[in-house]
Amino acid sequence: xxxxxxxxxxxxxxxxxxxxxxxxxxxxxxxxxxxxxxxFPPRPFCPSCASRKVSVFPATGKATLYSYVINHRxxxxxxxxxxxxxxxxxxxxxxxxxxxIDCPQTPEALDLDMRLExxxxxxxxxxxxxxxxxxxx
Amino acid sequence: MRRNQxxxxxxxxxxxLGVIPDMSQIQLxxxxxxxxxxxxxxKLSDIDGIATAVETPQQIAHYLGIKPTWADGTSVxxxxxxxHVRHAAAATEAGxxxxxxxxxxxxxxxxIGKQPRYTPPxxxxxxxxxxxxxxxxxxxxxxxxxxxxxxxxxxxxxxxMVAVVQREWAAKNPxxxxxxxxxxxxxxxxxMIAYPFRLLQCCLVTDGGGALILTSxxxxxxxxxxxxxxxxxxxxxxxxxxxQMETFNSSxxxxxxxxxxxxxxxxxxxxxxxxxxxxxFAHLPLFGLGDLGFMPHEETGKFIADGNTRPGGKLPLNTxxxxxxxxxxxxxxxxxxxxSVRQMRGIAPAQVPGAKISVCHGVGGMxxxxxxxxxxxxx
Numbered sequence: 208x209x210x211x212x213x214x215x216x217x218x219x220x221x222x223x224x225x226x227x228x229x230x231x232x233x234x235x236x237x238x239x240x241x242x243x244x245x246x247f248p249p250r251p252f253c254p255s256c257a258s259r260k261v262s263v264f265p266a267t268g269k270a271t272l273y274s275y276v277i278n279h280r281x282x283x284x285x286x287x288x289x290x291x292x293x294x295x296x297x298x299x300x301x302x303x304x305x306x307x308i309d310c311p312q313t314p315e316a317l318d319l320d321m322r323l324e325x326x327x328x329x330x331x332x333x334x335x336x337x338x339x340x341x342x343x344x
Numbered sequence: 345m346r347r348n349q350x351x352x353x354x355x356x357x358x359x360x361l362g363v364i365p366d367m368s369q370i371q372l373x374x375x376x377x378x379x380x381x382x383x384x385x386x387k388l389s390d391i392d393g394i395a396t397a398v399e400t401p402q403q404i405a406h407y408l409g410i411k412p413t414w415a416d417g418t419s420v421x422x423x424x425x426x427x428h429v430r431h432a433a434a435a436t437e438a439g440x441x442x443x444x445x446x447x448x449x450x451x452x453x454x455x456i457g458k459q460p461r462y463t464p465p466x467x468x469x470x471x472x473x474x475x476x477x478x479x480x481x482x483x484x485x486x487x488x489x490x491x492x493x494x495x496x497x498x499x500x501x502x503x504x505m506v507a508v509v510q511r512e513w514a515a516k517n518p519x520x521x522x523x524x525x526x527x528x529x530x531x532x533x534x535x536m537i538a539y540p541f542r543l544l545q546c547c548l549v550t551d552g553g554g555a556l557i558l559t560s561x562x563x564x565x566x567x568x569x570x571x572x573x574x575x576x577x578x579x580x581x582x583x584x585x586x587x588q589m590e591t592f593n594s595s596x597x598x599x600x601x602x603x604x605x606x607x608x609x610x611x612x613x614x615x616x617x618x619x620x621x622x623x624x625f626a627h628l629p630l631f632g633l634g635d636l637g638f639m640p641h642e643e644t645g646k647f648i649a650d651g652n653t654r655p656g657g658k659l660p661l662n663t664x665x666x667x668x669x670x671x672x673x674x675x676x677x678x679x680x681x682x683x684s685v686r687q688m689r690g691i692a693p694a695q696v697p698g699a700k701i702s703v704c705h706g707v708g709g710m711x712x713x714x715x716x717x718x719x720x721x722x723x
Contacts, residue, residue, distance in 0.1 A: 214463075216471035248472050248588070274491035274592050276483060277539035283479035289539070292477050294487060294587045304473045304587035314539060319494050336475055 213285025215334055222249045224263050229335040233265040234325050236299055247301035268325035270295040270339055273302055277312055295323055295339050309340040345608060348723045350433040351564035351571035354384025354557030355685040358449065361671045362521050364551040368457030372449030372553040373404055380555035385568045386443065391557075393441030395432055397424035397448065397675065404447055414441035420581055421708025422622060422675040424448075425556070426715025429681065430577040432558045442559060449553025450673035469585055484710045485625045486541045488592030492627065492641070493540075495593045496634075500540060502645030504531035506626040507544045507668050509654040514665025516655065516694035521548050522669040545626035547672035554678035556685070561723060572688040575701065576609025576718035578602060586710035595707075597714035598635035602705060605716035606637070609701075613638050617699035618687045619659055620680040622706040623666040629653070632705050636716070660696045663687065677706035681717065688721040 218226045225248075228235030238245045239253035240260040252259045275293035282288045291312045296302050308326055310316050322342035329335045356379035358364070358372050367375065373396065381388060393414040394401045401415035414435050418427045425448050432444040451458045463470045478484045492498060508528055514520035526544060534543040564571035580600035583589060590596045606612075613636075621632030629648065634641035638659070647653070653661035664670040664683040671679060684704040686692035702719045 213477065214470070214474035215465060216475050217464075217466040218471065219466050222471055248468050248585075274487055274489070276486050276489075276541070277536075278477060278479070278483045279536045279538060281479060283474075283477040283483070286477040286479075289536075290477055292483055292487065292538075294592075302587060304476050304478070304585075306476050319490060330475075 211284035213283065213330070215330060221251055225249045226334060228265070229327055229337050230333070232327055234268050234337050235263050236266045236297070236301060237261050237263055245299045245301060247303055267298050269298040269342065270323045270325070272307070272317065272319055272321045272323060274319065275307070275317055277314070277317070291317055293317070293339070303337070306338050307340065308338050345434055345437065345577060347575050347609065348573040348720065349561050350436045350558055351561045351573045352556055352685050352719070353559050353564050353567040353569060353571055354380040354386065354555070355682055356380040356383045356555055357679070357682055358553040361519050361552040362550050363453050364451070365454045365456065367451070367551075369449055369451040370399060370403065370407055370457055372451060372551065373399060373447045374408055376449055376553035376555040377404070377408055377445055377447050380445065380557050383569060384557045386557065390443050391445045393432060393435060393444035395428035395444060395446045397428070398450070410445065412441070414444070420713035422624065423677045423706025423708040423713055423715040424675065425677045425681055426704065426706040426717050427579050429556065429558065429574065429717050430579055430715060433574050433577060436558060436560055442563070444558045446556045446558070447553065448555070448675055448678035450675055451551050452673035453549050453551045473585055473587060481624065481710065482537045482541070482546050484586050486538050486627065487586050488589065488711070489540055489627045491592035492630070496641040496644070498630065498645035500532060501528050502649040503545065503626050503630065504528045505649040506623070506629050507531050509648060509651070510623065510662050510666045510668050512654050513663050513694055514669035517664050517670060518693060520665040520670045521550055522665070541625060544668070547624045547667035547676065548669070550671045550673050552671055552673045554682045556681060570689045570721060572685050572719050572721055573723055574717065575720045576605040576607070576611070578604030578608065578716040579714065581713040582711060584709055584712050589711055594641065595631050595635050595711045595714065597711060598631060598705070598707070601714040601716045602636035605703070605718050609718040611701060611718065615701050616659070616703050618663065618684065618696045618702040619661045620684050620702070620704040621661060622676055622680055623662055623668055624672065624676060624707065626668065628707060629661060636703070636705060655694065663692060663694045663696065677715070680704050680706060684717070684719050688719050690721070
C-alpha cells in the first residue's frame, strides 16, 4: 500500500544551512562567537547573549535518548503505528526531535540515556531528515 | 498588581456541556457570555472590555453587539483565559475599562464553525517537529513523561492514580462527562494512545464554553453574586516546541507563573484550600504540584497516590473532575477558572467546606505557556 508522505519541512533563509547540511551528510549546529553557546534550532544570532556573530559547525552526530512516546494512534501521514517520537540530547548540548531507526519501537528496546548516532534519511532532492539509530560498539 | 482590587462578579459555562451538535463555536461563546451577563445582573451595554482566544475580540464583540474600549486577544493556548484575567485586572485597575467580559468556547467534538489547527511547514514546528510524526496533542504532550518519571522516581501506577482520583471528584459533579468509578488497573489496561499514556490518562474531547465578568472590587459589592477577588496572578511563556523545553523534569513557564502569583498574593502553600491544575494529560498535576512549590517533584506521585488530593484529602485538587473527567473542549483553562469561582462562591457541586483561597493554574500548548490566578472570597 502506498503511504501518504510525511510532513515535509520548508526551509527558510535562517534554516537553509541546516538542510543543506543534512543533504551533505552533516548535522550542522551553531555556536556563538562571543559566548560560545551552542544552540538549536537555527537562527542568525545567539539566543543566550544576542550576538549576531555566530558560526555554523558540524556536530559529531552522537546523542543520547532524552525521552520519547510510542504513538499508537492516530498516525501522522507517512507513519505506521506504533512508532516512537523521540527527543535526543546531542553531545554538544542541544536537544532535537527525531525518530529512532534500526531499533524495535518498544519500551524494552528504547532505553532512556541509550547512546545514539545520527542517520540521514533522504526524503526528496531537497530534504534529508536527521534520524538516529543505536550507536555501534 | 495590588491584591483584591478586582473581582469576578459574573461566571457561567454554556447551558449544555459535552456534545452540542446544534451550536457553532461562536454561538457557544455567545451562550456562555449571555449566561455570565445574566449571572452578574448586567446588560450587554454595560460591558466595555472584551477578551477572548482563538476567536478574535472583534468577532465576539460584533456577534454579541458589544462596543468595547479595551480588547485583549491573547491566544497562547488553553491558559489564555488565566492571562486574560490577569490583563483584565490590570486594565481595570488602570482605569482602561470598568466591566470586562472574557469568553471561551470550542466546538471541540462536533467541530462546527471551528477552524482546524494548522502548522505551517516553514515554521520552526513545521521544520523540526512535524516531520517526525507528531500528530495532535496526545503524540506531543506526553513526550516529557518518561524523563520526568526516571529523574523523579515516579511510577506508572502513581500517574494512573491521577485519573482515578479525579474520577472520584467527577462523580460528585452532575455536569461531568465521565462519572463512573475507575481503578488503577482500569487506567493501565485502557487502550494505548501514546506510550506511556493510555486512553484514561488523556483528556476528553467535548463541546462547550464559559465566560467571566470582572469589575473593580469597590463596585463588586453591588452585584447579585458573592464577589470572588483576585488575590494574585502570574504568567509566562516558554517555547512552542515541546522538544525545546529547558528541561523535561519541570516546566519553566509553570515555575515562573506560579511563584509570581504566590508572591503577589502574599500567601504560603499552607494557606491554599483548593487547587486547580489544568490536566490535559495525567502528568500535568504532578508538574504543577512540583513547579508551584507545593512539594519537591520526587514527592508528587506519592502525594496523589496516597489520596491527599481526593475528596476529604488535605489538598482538594481538580474538584470538577478536570479535563480527564469533567470536560475538555481543547482549551480547558476556562473550566478550571469556573470551578475556582464556584468554590469561592461556595456553590460547587463538590464544595470544599469553608474554602477561602483557591489557586487556579493553567497550561497552554505543550508546556508552551502558563497562567496562575489566585482567588479569595475575603477582602
